[in-house]
Amino acid sequence: MSEPAHLPMREVVRRVGALPGVRPRHFTPLLLPMWAVDVVATVREAQSYEVFDRYLTRALAESGLSGVAELAAFFGVEPPLVDRTARFLESLGHLRRSPSGLTLTELGHRSMTDGRRYRLFPGRRLTLHFDGAVGDPVPYAHVVHAVWLPGPALTLPDGTVFTPVPGTLGGGLPADAVGRLLSRADTAGFSGPAVPVEVAASEPRPVWLPVYLVECEDEPLVFGWAVDGPDPYLLQVYRGCARESGTDVTQCGDHHGP
Amino acid sequence: MASTLVDLEHPPYRNEGFCAALELAVAAGRELGPAPGGRDAGLGERIQREAILRLRTGATVNPGLLPLLAEGRFAEDRGDPPGPDEVSRALAVPDVFCLSAPPGAARTATVLEIVRAATARGERVLYAAPRPPAVEAVLSRLPPGALVIRPGQPGAGPGSLAAAAADVQQRILARSQAAARSLEPWLGEPSPALGWLRRLTTALGEAAEARERADRAEAHRVAAEAAARERLGAAAREREQAVRAAQAAADQAADQVGQLTVAVRRAEASRLHRWRTAGLRRRLGEAVRSAAAARSRFFQTHALYEESARQLTQEVHRDSTVRAAADRAAFADVAARRALDAAERAAHHLTRLLPAALAGIASWSADPEGLAALAVRCQELEPVLRGRAGLLREWRQRAARPTRQLHAELLRYADVVATACLDAGRPEYGDLAFDLLILEDATRVPVPEALAPLVRARRAVLIGEPGRPPLRDPEVARAWVAARCPAGADPGELTALLTAGVFELVAARAPARNLAETGW
Structure with missing residues (x-):
């Protein structure tokens, strides 16, 4: 049985009614325009360090030791143990061997700094999501806790009809949107635990995110599925879409009184 | 993990048929009961199916394992002269070597010598047998400090992971004690040396x-x-x-x-x-x-x-x-x-705190230039020595704590791992790879069971015993095949998989350089 695309209207009405000090006027089911980009990416995944690999990495970074024999003497273990640990880290791309000894790669340094053993996996297929207003990436929690519609039409079993916010995808996704996402320090917040580091991206395709816009006597509220209550992120996206479209989106779609 | 080599000249259907026959052999094992000497097929079925999957998808450490088992395609002879004895020949073969030897002291000595010679070359050896092999004899042949693990060994017996971890931890503490003491003056904020x-x-x-x-x-x-x-x-x-x-x-x-x-x-x-x-x-x-x-x-x-x-x-x-x-x-x-004398006294104290390995910089002249050069060198070294001291202290504290976290790594880095065949497919082995597999009593090990260690090894030495009876009654096996063998499958191949051990199947098609026989 497939997951429903959104909460029924009555559930949203119930939740809004439970919010103190909120006086709703209209409930408007809307489809927020978004972008999805399917990519084939080399992703970086984090694992926990074990014991020898962690300390060997730290020794290479902090102690100025680089030879297998001197590292073995430093740790008080047999040289083959160091050699095999180095071989394992080499297979992960964390270090390389040179005539002067072992040296950490950039991935090894990054892993040591973050305390997580990163590993690169090429050829992973991912879908990255961006908002339809300014092309900013969508937080991962919203990516996974939402139903993304391929077309601008949705009618729930209770008869609620969602209508799209008009005219905001005409400008297309900014060409550097994926690049900007990859260069962010917090990419994992948008891509999930498999962080893309290199991608081959296809053409972006429009997708639609069903939300409820709740007009109130003061600030409007937006209800998605990622957050139990009003969703400030989706409110921000909604406002961006309203600004971009230049239309009064509250006049779109079905309106339901409180 | 190695990837499958694509051979365009030989279509994959032959190997696919072999893999299907292996799957049927596993199913037959479940229905007919385990082969004599083997383990309960129910317990090992999942392990065998995973090994077959790795074989089918090419996820084997030796990429030529599937064509070798399915078609008898051994690695090409590079023209190297054969070694003078079984040990050197076994170590020289790039894929699978079959050593036919009756049980006894000579066979044990040969096997131990192969293990010793392989570990001396820095290779990791998986020592497998239908039942977990004893490791005491292996331990006695290897140099002190070599890591021999028998993961199936319960408790803290010889070769068990717990015993190996405790041994490694004790050795770490003993061997790093002098270094820790010599680096101690560089610890602290500020340290005495600083x-x-x-x-x-x-x-x-x-x-x-x-x-x-x-x-x-x-x-x-x-x-x-x-x-x-x-x-x-x-x-x-x-x-x-x-x-x-x-x-x-x-x-x-x-x-x-x-x-x-x-x-x-x-x-x-x-x-x-x-x-x-x-x-x-x-x-x-x-x-x-x-x-x-x-x-x-x-x-x-x-x-x-x-x-x-x-x-x-x-x-x-x-x-x-x-x-x-x-x-x-x-x-x-x-x-x-007087000021210069004070600097000289400080230099003497500082020199005494340098680790012995840095004795080279401990010679200096008692003039302003010599003392200044010493100070500059020590200023360069101070962060390094402080880092070493801190790291070594943490390392020793870690080694002093009993930990199970070492077990997976010891398994990955051990010189020799001794295990029962099917145990080599257990989850804790993960993606472990070995340079050499030595499979004892390979005449008693069916191919699906032997795959569990075989898929993890770059090379293998199969030890077999001539004249062993079949694993199962051939009549029973033929009857099962006649009743259950699907259309398109090779009944002869399936019957062979049910009745013969991996040794017979491989040795029957092995070239002369991959075969050896020892006497009583």
């Missing part, structure tokens, strides 16, 4: 300042002495001038004597001017007397000048300004020497 380094640096700075002050005081003393000499030396200067005048007069008189002497000699030698000789001799005599008098006056004047100069020196030294300047210069010089 304290001495700071004292050395400070003392060197103070010594440089004191030396500068001493140089300035000396220059001031010299200037004061010159001023006093100028102020008090009028008489001496007059006498100095008189000395110069007397010297000039004496020199002039001496010149005149010389000229007259020459003239007298010329006149005496000339017939024409001989008459002048008497006159010239008279004048020479007067000149000699005059020169002697001038010389005498010069000596008298010089003696007076020397006396005057000596008196001037005494007066200058007695002069209060000069004495004060000289005292200041002497005190400043003493202070500079």
